[in-house]
Structure formats: C-alpha cells, structure tokens
Amino acid sequence: MPIYLDNAATTPVCPEAAQAAWETMTAGFGNPSSGYALGQQAAAAVKVHRETVARCLGCLPEEVTFLSCGTEGDNWSIRAAADYGLRKGRHLITTAIEHAAVLEPMRALEGQGWEVTYLKPDRQGHISVEALAAALRPDTVLVSMMLVNNELGTLLPVAQAARAIRASGAPALLHCDAVQGFLKVPFTPGDLGVDLLTISGHKIRAPKGIGAQYIRKGLRLKPLLLGGGQEGGLRSGTEPTAQIAALAAACAAWRPEYRRQMAEVKAYALERLGTVPGLEVVSPGEAPHICAVSLPGYPSEMLVRDLSDRGICVSSGSACHKGRPSHVFAALGLPKRVLMGVLRISFSPDSTRAEADALAEGLTAITQNRIAMR
Ligand code: PLP
Numbered sequence: 001m002p003i004y005l006d007n008a009a010t011t012p013v014c015p016e017a018a019q020a021a022w023e024t025m026t027a028g029f030g031n032p033s034s035g036y037a038l039g040q041q042a043a044a045a046v047k048v049h050r051e052t053v054a055r056c057l058g059c060l061p062e063e064v065t066f067l068s069c070g071t072e073g074d075n076w077s078i079r080a081a082a083d084y085g086l087r088k089g090r091h092l093i094t095t096a097i098e099h100a101a102v103l104e105p106m107r108a109l110e111g112q113g114w115e116v117t118y119l120k121p122d123r124q125g126h127i128s129v130e131a132l133a134a135a136l137r138p139d140t141v142l143v144s145m146m147l148v149n150n151e152l153g154t155l156l157p158v159a160q161a162a163r164a165i166r167a168s169g170a171p172a173l174l175h176c177d178a179v180q181g182f183l184k185v186p187f188t189p190g191d192l193g194v195d196l197l198t199i200s201g202h203k204i205r206a207p208k209g210i211g212a213q214y215i216r217k218g219l220r221l222k223p224l225l226l227g228g229g230q231e232g233g234l235r236s237g238t239e240p241t242a243q244i245a246a247l248a249a250a251c252a253a254w255r256p257e258y259r260r261q262m263a264e265v266k267a268y269a270l271e272r273l274g275t276v277p278g279l280e281v282v283s284p285g286e287a288p289h290i291c292a293v294s295l296p297g298y299p300s301e302m303l304v305r306d307l308s309d310r311g312i313c314v315s316s317g318s319a320c321h322k323g324r325p326s327h328v329f330a331a332l333g334l335p336k337r338v339l340m341g342v343l344r345i346s347f348s349p350d351s352t353r354a355e356a357d358a359l360a361e362g363l364t365a366i367t368q369n370r371i372a373m374r
Pocket of ligand 1: 008009068069070071072074099101146148149150177179180200201202211
C-alpha cells in the first residue's frame with residue numbers, strides 16, 4: 001500500500017462502512033417504498049441511518065436529505081436559494097476560494113443576470129467578515145461560505161457571517177459547504193447559524209456516491225429531483241440504501257480523538273518538512289488534516305510524480321489544474337515560483353509520524369537529485 005497523504009481528495013472506506021454496505025446490498029436490499037416486510041425493513045433502516053447522521057451533524061433527522069455527493073448539495077443549495085430569493089433580489093455573495101462545486105453554479109447564475117460578489121482572501125487564505133458585512137446589500141439573497149478550505153485547511157468565519165447577515169437586515173440565506181469540515185472541526189448547523197449545509201461521505205471514510213444536505217427546519221426549498229417523492233419530495237430517486245448505511249456507519253465510527261491525532265501528525269509533518277531544503281509553508285491550516293507547502297522552482301506535477309515513484313501520494317491536484325495553478329493558490333497572490341511548486345498534504349486518523357518522515361525524506365531526496373543533476 002502506498003503512503004496515502006491525500007485524504008482531502010478521498011479516503012479509504014472504513015471497515016464499519018464497508019460491512020454496513022455489504023449487509024445492506026446482500027441482505028437488507030429491499031426498496032424502502034415496497035409494502036412487504038423486506039421493503040419496510042429497508043425504510044426503517046434508512047430512518048435509523050438518518051437519525052445517526054443527524055446526531056453526528058447536530059441537527060434534527062428531518063433536516064437531513066440524502067443525496068449523491070458534495071457537488072450535488074452545493075449546486076442544489078445555490079440554485080434553490082437563488083430561486084427562493086428571486087423576488088427579493090438578485091445579488092449573491094461567495095468567496096474566491098470556494099470549491100468549483102460552488103463557483104460554477106455561481107458563474108452560471110451570473111450568466112443569467114445575477115450579480116455575484118467574490119470575497120478575496122488575504123495572503124494567508126483568510127476571509128474577513130468585515131469585507132462580507134460591507135458587501136451585504138438589501139437585495140443579497142444568498143451568502144455561500146465554506147467551513148474549511150480544501151486546499152489550504154483554513155477556517156472561514158461562517159458563524160460570524162451569519163451574525164453579519166442578521167445585523168445587516170439583508171434577506172440572505174446562508175449556505176455552508178462543510179465537505180472538508182464535517183467531523184474534522186466541531187460545529188453544528190445551529191451554532192453556525194446556517195440555513196443550508198453540505199457534507200460528502202467519501203471525505204469521512206464512507207464510499208463515494210453519498211452525501212447529505214442539511215436544510216433548516218421550516219425552510220421550503222424547490223426540490224432537486226422530481227419523481228417518486230423520496231426524501232420528503234425534495235430528492236426523488238430510489239434511496240441508495242447501501243451508501244446511506246455506509247455513511248451512517250462511517251459517521252458513527254468516527255472518534256472525537258481523531259482530531260487531536262491528525263493535528264499532532266500534521267504538526268510533526270510540518271516540523272519535519274521544515275528540514276527540506278528550500279521548502280516553504282504556504283498554509284499550516286487551522287483544520288487538523290490539511291496543510292499546503294511549496295518547493296519553489298519545482299513544478300507541482302513533477303513533485304507528485306516523483307513522490308508517487310517513491311510510493312507516496314500527495315496532491316498538486318486541486319493545486320495545479322492542467323498545468324495552471326488553482327484559483328485558490330492564485331487568489332493568495334503568491335510569487336510565481338512558489339505558486340507553481342505547491343503541494344497539498346492531507347491526513348487521516350491512520351496517518352503516522354513515520355509517513356511524515358517518509359514524505360520529508362522523499363522531498364529532500366528529490367531536491368538532492370536535482371542538485372546532483374545540475
Ligand atoms: N466542496 C469541497 C470543499 C470539496 O473539497 C469537495 C471535494 O473535493 C467538494 C465540495 C465536492 O464533493 P464531492 O466530491 O462529494 O462531489
């Protein structure tokens with residue numbers, strides 16, 4: 001097995017989630033809409049899984065809608081919130097460092113005549129709530145702000161954003177992409193004061209193909225999919241019962257001490273990476289599992305390949321898209337040499353100090369080989 005330090009991209013499925021999926025696929029496979037016992041047992045299981053996810057999220061079961069992924073939840077939130085606010089205004093606010101799953105629907109709305117304000121980060125990747133307060137207008141109908149940035153590991157001021165919206169009197173709903181924050185940083189949708197919040201299973205050791213959407217009780221959104229009326233009529237389609245079971249199992253298997261464990265390994269990794277000649281820390285990240293570094297003068301793609309040859313997986317991924325730096329690192333205004341050498345390193349509860357040592361040694365060897373070749 002390679003040393004896997006790209007857990008913000010995706011995670012291996014934990015045994016509890018795999019077991020739950022297997023049992024649901026092979027034994028409890030009924031359609032929850034079927035009237036016979038096998039179907040009704042499946043419906044009862046989905047009810048229990050919704051309660052589990054809600055408990056881990058800190059909300060009511062009826063506030064949880066299952067869907068296929070973070071992208072689906074982000075897209076739906078933005079389109080449905082814009083539709084919801086249509087009569088009150090046509091101004092939306094987000095940040096320049098959101099995931100494409102938020103930025104692309106925002107751009108699509110711009111193409112349909114909506115006005116979008118993109119809040120810029122500072123050099124460290126932080127978004128100022130004062131800038132948000134200044135951007136809010138009487139016609140602002142949606143603010144979408146992520147909880148943890150997926151490339152920098154920085155925390156965004158979502159709770160303060162909720163307070164700023166209330167203080168401004170703007171009719172804006174608040175959506176939070178919590179795909180990288182769920183279980184990694186402590187929060188509840190109620191504490192944050194959000195109306196909509198999106199999570200994704202494959203970032204927390206559930207399989208790909210399952211996510212969940214928090215919709216504040218009382219908020220009536222336009223359905224995402226029309227059809228058989230599943231998920232309270234909001235997202236029709238036969239429930240993916242195995243994925244739902246796996247999501248609930250992964251949530252339940254997640255231990256509070258994982259945060260401290262990941263933070264400790266990350267801190268150790270940053271210390272060790274400090275010994276790599278020329279390496280710069282771009283973002284230590286407040287979240288326990290993500291940080292970004294750069295080896296100026298070494299293209300990210302080459303570093304990813306060379307590390308892969310040594311059995312180590314890290315990302316330039318989001319960081320370097322088809323040879324171009326990502327919008328997130330570009331937004332920091334980094335010098336070009338730093339920008340082009342960026343790596344994102346992301347940890348899981350299974351990450352170890354020995355893996356951090358191997359990464360630091362691998363990068364040191366790459367720099368030494370380069371010097372030897374000159
Ligand atoms: N939002 C953030 C912050 C992410 O990191 C990702 C995935 O990397 C997504 C949304 C998209 O989630 P999914 O892969 O489940 O569609």
